[in-house]
Amino acid sequence: MNNTAMLVDNQRAYFDTGETKSVAFRLLQLKTLKEAILRNRENVYAALKKDLNKSRFEAYESEVAMVMQELHFVSKNLEAWAKPKLVYTPIINVPGISHIHKEPYGVVLIMAPWNYPFQLAMLPLIGAIAAGNCVIVKPSNYAPATSGVVSFILESCFDKEYVAAVTGGREANASLLENRFDYIFFTGGTAVGKFVMESAAKHLTPVSLELGGKSPCIVDETAALKISAQRIAWGKCLNAGQTCVAPDYLLVHRSVKDAFLKHLTAYIEKYFGDEPQNNPDYPKMINEKHFNRIRSLIASGGTLVCGGQVNHETLQIAPAVIDNVTWDMPVMQEEIFGPVLPVIVYDDIHEAVKRIQSRPKPLALYLFTRNSKNRDLVMGSCSFGGGCVNETVTHMINHRMPFGGVGESGMGQYHGKYSFDTFSHEKSVLHKSSLWEPFVRYAPYNKAKLTILKFFMH
8 A cells, every 4th residue: 555545544544533523623724724824824925936936925825925815814714604503394295304514525536736836835725624624735836835835834734634735746635536536626627627537536536626728808998007017917827827817818999909918018027127037026937948948939920019038047928918819829729827918909899798708618708898788798698707897816815706617627626615515525415204104105006196296296
């Protein structure tokens, strides 16, 4: 038996003791996790700086703050969420009471990505703990410093039989996926997501896949151009574009394109200066392979409006805006996941909608408009995981709304109560009284019984 198989077996044995099912126990574990994060937050900031060159501000804004808010929100509401829910009991089951019980799945696997290596390991973990599961967390090997801090935090909080971190690369992933889990939560790319789902299918294990895709950003002729540019530049440049919900490409109305691009390039310069590739607070590409992939996309076609300069030593790439892009160019064939914004013009909003509908469903969609008809058309016609009107990215910070993909951008959802629900099985229980027994359902059958049965079943 290999180490991961032994770990899974040990967690399953601990789960079977029933200790994790107590709400008081779960709340205590969430408190323990919160205190450990607070003790180690300086190490988290340092690790994110080393792995992705994230500034302290961006690391707090996009990683640490979200985790701390989630811990507070879940802890505050967990007791209410965990209570059995009383539901209507049909007459055929009277006298009886019907409840829905939330129970943990058991032993769950969380596979985290490298782009937000702290937040995207901790947020699903919080939901899994809140639901009463035992958990194995697999941090990304591409962010080794943060992976090490995540592992240290979990080891300082929990016994491995309850919550454990497993580090390593592809071999570690493959070894873990050979085991039977009760639930798998994966965040990452589509190719690996397919492998995870294929592995899970061998054991009929349910999965959540948080993937990505090419998220469109539409700017119509009525948009407030200056503030639209400000918000799009921020959303695209956050983590140097290495964000699953970043605006992937821009669809802009022909009549406002030139004015909008002037505002956009001005805000990029305002945020990061004349040489973003040398700015110490501007994030870098995660590794050389990704760095070279983004460089090749910039060089693959279109007219470079701004950016594209590189720092080979630090792996930073200045945010690049590319005009005159066509749908068949390489930059439009895959999720960019970097600081490159292709620009495509449109003349009619229905044309833009049809283009989006013809492509795989994206994780996010952003529309900038002051026209309610355009808003209703786009929001009502396009299928996507989640998005914003006149904003980017920030829809995902609301703990009261689900976050997740649809179609090729993923399946399942989490954040707040949706995390608790994702890691919980809804068990239906009917409690029937023994004081009275309806005779109608028992043989021998006759027309009178059938008439009575039809009356109660309609």
